[in-house]
Amino acid sequence: MPEEAAWSSFFDAPAIIGRLLSPGSEPCENVVEFGCGYGTFTIPAAKLAKGIVSALDIDPGMVACVQRKALELGLDNLCVEQRDFVAQNSGLGDGTQCHAMIYNLLHLENPVALLREAARTLKPGGKISVIHWRSDIRTPRGPSLAIRPSPEQCSAWLLQAGFHVIQTVDLEDLCPYHFGLVATR
Numbered sequence: 001m002p003e004e005a006a007w008s009s010f011f012d013a014p015a016i017i018g019r020l021l022s023p024g025s026e027p028c029e030n031v032v033e034f035g036c037g038y039g040t041f042t043i044p045a046a047k048l049a050k051g052i053v054s055a056l057d058i059d060p061g062m063v064a065c066v067q068r069k070a071l072e073l074g075l076d077n078l079c080v081e082q083r084d085f086v087a088q089n090s091g092l093g094d095g096t097q098c099h100a101m102i103y104n105l106l107h108l109e110n111p112v113a114l115l116r117e118a119a120r121t122l123k124p125g126g127k128i129s130v131i132h133w134r135s136d137i138r139t140p141r142g143p144s145l146a147i148r149p150s151p152e153q154c155s156a157w158l159l160q161a162g163f164h165v166i167q168t169v170d171l172e173d174l175c176p177y178h179f180g181l182v183a184t185r
């Protein structure tokens, strides 16, 4: 991850979360974020969600960073946990979540296994949103093009993991180097 200021400059995170988590409808209840990093999207999600936002990350520095922000902002619906969700799963119950967020992470080794874990935690009709770096334009950061998945690749993985109604969400005005997808469990 780049320095936090550089990272957050790539996104209008509150507007992205508004578009992905409650597009013209009721705000979400429980939300899980796989790989919360600095909390760039976690904090706006916690401000929007009606339920608990579970933010998981393997890196203790990232966990401490998001916990500190939650405390400073008085966000008592944010549960941040240091956890390797590849080795251990998410620790969340079946069908307990309304929305799962997987942002800038699907270049990991076994993306379908992670998407299946996200699906397990979602209630029927629950949504998943995916954001990733575009590979059709030059970008200032992002994983190597050799491992960077396209929207089509992510859609195929979502289908394999049991999601349906996969929609592309236009995020160009909010994060021009990224694409967004929303799918339904």
Ligand SMILES: C[S@@+](CC[C@H](N)C(=O)[O-])C[C@H]1O[C@@H](n2cnc3c(N)ncnc32)[C@H](O)[C@@H]1O
Binding pocket: 001, 034, 035, 036, 037, 038, 039, 040, 041, 056, 057, 058, 059, 062, 083, 084, 085, 086, 087, 102, 103, 104, 105, 108
């Ligand atoms: C590129 S960062 C993206 C952070 C955040 N999603 C965002 O877009 O701002 C990926 C994050 O996923 C975390 N991560 C990667 N593999 C993980 C794993 N197996 N379990 C938990 N966290 C993981 C990393 O520590 C890192 O903070």
